Amino acid sequence: xxxxxxxxxxxxxxxxxxxxxxxxxxxxxxxxxxxxxxxxxxxxxxxxxxxxxxxxxxxxxxxxxxxxxxxxxxxxxxxxxxxxxxxxxxxxxxxxxxxxxxxxxxxxxxxxxxxxxxxxxxxxxxxxxxxxxxxxxxxxxxxxxxxxxxxxxxxxxxxxxxxxxxxxxxxxxxxxxxxxxxxxxxxxxxxxxxxxxxxxxxxxxxxxxxxxxxxxxxxxxxxxxxxxxxxxxxxxxxxxxxxxxxxxxxxxxxxxxxxxxxxxxxxxxxxxxxxxxxxxxxxxxxxxxxxxxxxxxxxxxxxxxxxxxxxxxxxxxxxxxxxxxxxxxxxxxxxxxxxxxxxxxxxxxxxxxx
Numbered sequence: 001x002x003x004x005x006x007x008x009x010x011x012x013x014x015x016x017x018x019x020x021x022x023x024x025x026x027x028x029x030x031x032x033x034x035x036x037x038x039x040x041x042x043x044x045x046x047x048x049x050x051x052x053x054x055x056x057x058x059x060x061x062x063x064x065x066x067x068x069x070x071x072x073x074x075x076x077x078x079x080x081x082x083x084x085x086x087x088x089x090x091x092x093x094x095x096x097x098x099x100x101x102x103x104x105x106x107x108x109x110x111x112x113x114x115x116x117x118x119x120x121x122x123x124x125x126x127x128x129x130x131x132x133x134x135x136x137x138x139x140x141x142x143x144x145x146x147x148x149x150x151x152x153x154x155x156x157x158x159x160x161x162x163x164x165x166x167x168x169x170x171x172x173x174x175x176x177x178x179x180x181x182x183x184x185x186x187x188x189x190x191x192x193x194x195x196x197x198x199x200x201x202x203x204x205x206x207x208x209x210x211x212x213x214x215x216x217x218x219x220x221x222x223x224x225x226x227x228x229x230x231x232x233x234x235x236x237x238x239x240x241x242x243x244x245x246x247x248x249x250x251x252x253x254x255x256x257x258x259x260x261x262x263x264x265x266x267x268x269x270x271x272x273x274x275x276x277x278x279x280x281x282x283x284x285x286x287x288x289x290x291x292x293x294x295x296x297x298x299x300x301x302x303x304x305x306x307x308x309x310x311x312x313x314x315x316x317x318x319x320x321x322x323x324x325x326x327x328x329x330x331x332x333x334x335x336x337x338x339x340x341x342x343x344x345x346x347x348x349x350x351x352x353x354x
Contacts, residue, residue, distance in 0.1 A: 010047055018046045068172050074165055075144070075176035087119045087142070088263065089177045091196040092128025092187030101219020103131045106187050109217055109256040110135030116264060121181060123173075124164055128187045130155035142180075144173050174199055183263045184214045188224035204249050204336055205242075210273060211339050213266040214250045217259045225252045245337030268347040271324075276317040278305070280331035280339075282346070287311060287325040289352035296349075297329070300342045305332040 010018070022043045026035070052062060079087075090110060096103045106128045110120045114136035122129040124143030133141045134157045143158035145166045158164050167173040178184075178200060186197045197216075203209035216225040229252060236242045253259035271283040280303075288296065288311060297309040309329045314322055 010050060014050065015047070018043050018050075022046065064169070067168050071165075071167050071169065071172040072175065075172070075180075078142075078163060078165060079176070079180040082119060085119050086117065086182045086267070087121050087180055088113055088183040088185055089121045089181035089200075090128065090132035090185050090187070091123070091189065091193050092132070093189030093193055094123075094125040094127040094129060095190070096127035096131075096187075098131075101221060102128060102187050103219070105217060105219040105256050106131035107135045109185060109259055112256065112260045113263065114140045116260070118183075118263075121177060122158070123192075124154040124158050126155050128189065130157055133157040144176050146170060146173055178203055178209050181212060183212050183266070185259060185263075186214070186216050188218050188222065201246075201249055205246055207333055207336055211249075211336055211343065213263045215259045215262050216250060216252045217256060220255075243335075243337065245335055245341070248337040248340045265347055266343065269349070269351075270343045270346055272320075274318065275331075276315060276328070278330055278333075279315075279328045281315060281318050281320075281326055281328040282343070283320050284325040284327065284346065286351050287313070288327065288346075288349060292349050292352065293327065296327075296342065296345065299345065300338060303329070303331060303335055303338055303342070305330040 019039075022039050025042075026039060052065070057065075088110075090106065092102065092106060096106075110132045112135075114120065118136075119140045119142065120132045120136050121142040121144060122132040124133070124145035129143075133143060133155060138157075138161060141158060141161070141163065143154055143161065143164040145154050145164065147166060147168050153159070154164055154166075165176070167176070174196070177196070184197075184200045186193060186200075197214075200209070200214055204211055204214070216228070218224050232242075232247065237244070237247065251262050253262060269284055269286060271285055273280060273282045275281070293309055293311050297304070307330050309327055311325075311327045313325060315326060315328060318326065318328075320326065
């Protein structure tokens with residue numbers, strides 16, 4: 001039976017008490033819109049928590065909600081300090097020995113990307129995760145571990161680091177991975193690796209995560225991703241369980257150097273994106289010429305719900321700094337693999353003459 005709306009409302013005196021409490025808790029005072037929005041959202045979170053007092057949830061369910069909120073806050077707070085730096089999430093088997101070609105490849109890959117200023121995020125375990133933490137300097141490495149009855153201890157590279165977090169739940173851990181990563185690198189592994197890879201692909205495919213480069217990497221002489229690609233082709237593409245453009249969401253690298261180049265090239269001209277209402281806004285490091293913009297709009301017209309592509313250095317509702325080059329259009333919220341292609345296309349366009 002669906003509860004009546006009035007049963008979900010708090011008494012006026014409780015609502016006033018929440019608003020007053022949140023106002024006292026805010027470290028920064030002011031009347032600007034962002035601060036008011038922040039206060040409103042936090043008040044709604046407190047109100048939701050108070051509703052739990054009379055809901056018939058078990059103690060286990062209540063503890064799950066409490067722990068989830070704590071884990072999300074810890075992750076978001078930690079990554080906030082490094083928001084300006086690019087990060088790659090590295091997935092792979094915890095069982096890969098140090099002398100395995102995949103371990104060596106993960107070590108070389110994470111080190112090469114760190115030399116370009118990137119930070120690495122791993123699951124903090126042994127195997128590929130340890131290689132991903134070992135390649136960068138300690139200052140460039142994160143660990144997001146999960147409580148398990150086995151493989152529970154963090155690897156010695158990340159152990160004791162303040163950028164190591166321990167999660168009880170997989171879903172909060174995955175949120176921390178995908179909410180913070182500017183790229184994903186998957187190395188060979190088992191169920192957990194495939195779960196993380198398909199989670200990343202699904203989130204991007206459905207528009208629940210920003211389009212990022214997802215690369216498949218392995219050591220010299222390996223055939224893991226070749227066989228995986230055959231499975232995707234025979235069991236998903238040919239049966240039409242995925243769309244043709246969905247395979248553009250991932251790239252199988254031929255070497256660690258190729259993997260690094262794929263990720264670096266993705267951000268050659270493209271910088272970031274966000275939605276402003278139903279407009280998809282792509283921020284660039286340099287504007288396109290009018291001809292380039294027109295050609296882009298024609299080539300990727302299936303993405304446009306109505307109208308055409310626009311360009312400018314400001315857009316109401318977009319929080320990028322003034323003067324940032326950007327293009328925007330009314331997106332149909334589909335064909336995200338095609339957006340991946342469009343970003344690749346933008347990165348190959350020559351810069352327009354000043």
